[in-house]
Amino acid sequence: MFGKELVVTIVRRDGRVETYRVAVNRDVGDGSGGDLITRWGFWLFYCFFAEATRTLNISISFRDLTGASRSQRCITNYPYIFFGSGCTDRALFIGFGSDSSPPSRDDYRLLGELVRVGASFSADESNYVITISGSWTPASDVTVCEVGLYIRVCDLGGVARYVLFDRSVLSPCRSVSAGETVVASYVFRF
Amino acid sequence: MFVIEDYINGERVGKVVKWSSVDSDLFTRSIVLLFYHVLIPIARTDSAVLIARDDTGVDRFFYIKANMGSGVYNLFNTYNCPVGVSIRLGSGSSPPSRDDYRLESEVYVITNPTVRYDIPEGFVVIEVNVFFTSDVTICEVGLSFRGTVAGATTCGEFLIDRTVFSPCRIIPAYASYRVRYRVQF
Numbered sequence: 001m002f003g004k005e006l007v008v009t010i011v012r013r014d015g016r017v018e019t020y021r022v023a024v025n026r027d028v029g030d031g032s033g034g035d036l037i038t039r040w041g042f043w044l045f046y047c048f049f050a051e052a053t054r055t056l057n058i059s060i061s062f063r064d065l066t067g068a069s070r071s072q073r074c075i076t077n078y079p080y081i082f083f084g085s086g087c088t089d090r091a092l093f094i095g096f097g098s099d100s101s102p103p104s105r106d107d108y109r110l111l112g113e114l115v116r117v118g119a120s121f122s123a124d125e126s127n128y129v130i131t132i133s134g135s136w137t138p139a140s141d142v143t144v145c146e147v148g149l150y151i152r153v154c155d156l157g158g159v160a161r162y163v164l165f166d167r168s169v170l171s172p173c174r175s176v177s178a179g180e181t182v183v184a185s186y187v188f189r190f
Numbered sequence: 191m192f193v194i195e196d197y198i199n200g201e202r203v204g205k206v207v208k209w210s211s212v213d214s215d216l217f218t219r220s221i222v223l224l225f226y227h228v229l230i231p232i233a234r235t236d237s238a239v240l241i242a243r244d245d246t247g248v249d250r251f252f253y254i255k256a257n258m259g260s261g262v263y264n265l266f267n268t269y270n271c272p273v274g275v276s277i278r279l280g281s282g283s284s285p286p287s288r289d290d291y292r293l294e295s296e297v298y299v300i301t302n303p304t305v306r307y308d309i310p311e312g313f314v315v316i317e318v319n320v321f322f323t324s325d326v327t328i329c330e331v332g333l334s335f336r337g338t339v340a341g342a343t344t345c346g347e348f349l350i351d352r353t354v355f356s357p358c359r360i361i362p363a364y365a366s367y368r369v370r371y372r373v374q375f
Binding site: 004011035036037038039040044045047048057061062063064065066067068070071072073074076078080081082083103104105106107129136147150153155156157161162163164165167 | 215216217218219220221228241242244245250251252253258262264265267273287289290291319332334335337339345347348349352
């Protein structure tokens with residue numbers, strides 16, 4: 001099983017919570033969730049998206065073909081690789097924007113970006129769920145029509161770059177008043 | 191989607207679906223390219239480079255696998271080890287478990303399968319074509335990943351999928367046998 005879901009929540013000033021689900025892509029194969037490839041799909045995504053402060057190493061554990069237990073780094077203090085933390089804090093960001101143009105796989109930024117906020121990354125190893133969330137409380141009234149997922153990683157020259165991984169459009173757009181909080185959560189299930 | 195298909199003399203024998211389809215948007219494109227560069231076999235000291243457009247609109251180059259030298263501990267370090275996938279064939283028929291770490295009864299290993307991708311369709315394919323000089327029974331197929339599994343120089347391999355066919359496949363001598371993994375988002 002693999003699924004991608006974007007959940008947008010708005011906390012209104014009176015305390016009401018509105019939740020919208022967009023870009024839900026979820027389907028189930030033979031119900032074998034939790035099998036070996038499911039586990040590895042989860043761990044590969046974990047390595048793709050794991051956040052690491054500069055120079056931090058992150059390891060994954062597995063058993064090799066000989067049966068030996070191994071622990072090896074997939075995120076490394078090295079500045080010239082996508083999986084490196086040597087050039088920057090390897091980090092995720094959620095963008096909120098006001099443009100409602102349909103998403104394209106050629107998008108490389110939000111088209112009407114209002115803000116880009118640091119995201120939190122969490123991995124639930126028991127249930128094979130990875131969640132990336134970001135929240136924003138605008139100081140003035142705004143209309144949010146698009147949400148994006150950015151990752152900041154090292155290129156082969158050792159320079160930190162921001163790459164857009166997803167752009168999703170809300171339909172209809174959502175009004176967020178000053179002082180209200182909008183939260184976007186990407187949920188990946190395996 | 192995660193699908194395993196096998197063919198004898200070009201005719202499909204069966205198909206096992208483990209994940210089902212998702213979409214073909216920006217996320218799909220990004221993930222397909224990442225998976226492709228992770229899975230494609232890369233020789234020792236070589237590199238796999240992903241080209242992606244950054245938020246300023248400029249195409250940038252990212253090492254997914256690279257020769258990082260003798261001091262860098264990383265699964266994708268090609269300093270001393272080739273990094274990529276292999277397809278493994280076997281005759282064991284016990285049910286698959288997520289704790290499997292090898293095939294039950296391995297018959298044949300193909301270390302450099304063809305790996306290709308299709309952005310519009312949103313998939314990565316890992317495929318092998320083999321033939322045997324005598325009749326062979328194939329009941330299980332495995333996908334393994336090899337790389338630097340410890341330190342900066344210890345090469346190794348681990349199983350990332352084991353699929354059991356039911357019924358087992360009887361491959362006649364000299365028949366073409368194709369196994370195709372298709373990872374689709």
